[in-house]
Amino acid sequence: MSATLSGSTSSSAPVPIVFELQPQPLTAPLAAALYGDAGKLESRLFPDGESYLRITSAVYGRPCLIVAELSHPNGKYLPLLFLAATLREFGAASVGLVAPYLSYMRQDIRFQDGEVVTSKIFARELSRQFDWLVTVDPHLHRYNSLDEIYTIPAQVVHGAPALAQRLGQMPDVLLVGPDAESEQWVAEIAQLSGHPFIIGNKHRHGDRKVEIVLPPLEEYKQRTAVIIDDVISSGHTILQCLQQLQANGMKRVQCAAVHGIFADGADEKLMAAGLDALITTNTIAHSSNAADVTPLLVKPVTDFLHRQGSAASR
CATH class of the missing domain: 3.40.50.2020 (Rossmann fold)
Structure with missing residues (x-):
């Protein structure tokens, strides 16, 4: 509910x-x-x-x-x-x-x-x-x-309404769900914020190895891609999605999640890999908390x- x-x-x-x-x-x-x-x-x-x-x-x-x-x-x-x-x-x-x-x-x-x-x-x-x-x-x-x-x-x-309120203030956004599990959050945020969205396919090859396949992105290249997930823990899923977006020509990529656990310095690794910004809710205290x-x-x-x-x- x-x-x-x-x-x-x-x-x-x-x-x-x-x-x-x-x-x-x-x-x-x-x-x-x-x-x-x-x-x-x-x-x-x-x-x-x-x-x-x-x-x-x-x-x-x-x-x-x-x-x-x-x-x-x-x-x-x-x-x-x-x-x-x-x-x-x-x-x-x-x-x-x-x-x-x-x-x-x-x-x-x-x-x-x-x-x-x-x-x-x-x-x-x-x-x-x-x-x-x-x-x-x-x-x-x-x-x-x-x-x-x-x-x-x-x-x-x-937490989707809190993220949607924050993302709704941003223009020209493409919401990106890494996999089918994320679709429930992405679809709700898209409906509330008015932004378009796409969903990728995730193939997991172990606890720390995943492969993300995204649909065509040509029509969205001028937008800011925002990867959406419920939890960022190891960050491997987000990292794979970020790399796929970069390989497909997306110049600006951010990430928004309900819960930011950021195990083993995952936040620093994501930023070092080229993520422009991290946005999380304040369920877990972190410097990325931007949605209440x-x-x-x-x-x-x-x-x-x-x-x-x-x-x-x-």
Whole structure:
């Protein structure tokens, strides 16, 4: 379900306390839009690497939510569970999770004997700790929805409207989807921004080797090509698409994505390869953040706060 950019909430909604474990660019504006209070939290690591957390906000009887983007999740997962469990212990009316980026969606099937299907285990454990979940464009490949693995109410927000608003300000753009998987985002952004688009074919030859084949580009050579994808991780797909665009005479190439993980310095490698600009949403903090998804989160979070408040009053 898509949200619009005109997200708003009512002051009659339950007033939440909003916590974050790591600085997140959208936490403060989201808390303000929800008329929420900033959760006060002390955190650090002991010398042996174990987490220390101390909640200094009074949370008894209050709805609480935690904003936590879960890229590179292994170091974030335990503190997140510790915080959620302690909020419950201290009497929070409800505990919700806003995960702008939701990890452990890749391994959704057992390809080889003995493999761990991490997506199901991760979803089961998060579902035990939280009352609801709001996330942005999770990588749903073989799952039709989060409901297949999460047992709590979950709402998916699409980042396309935020990217479309940013790209709609640019003239003479050609949107480029590297492969069929990207078509859902490219088509929506094209519809919202009014720009034409093309979709390539991707042939994967391993985790870090892909081949992109693009349709003819002769009529678009005077435009700025903007490669669209949901996640930039290793950047190999984007790099292959960039090289194909350059080989076909496109002089100006940019890239826009919902989530910018940029593993192993992928952002620097893409810029060095001739990319003119990187544009990402603020689901994961990065210097390329130029599209704000915060307004898209307000309505689904408010809806969950209302639902939890109504359930508590019955």
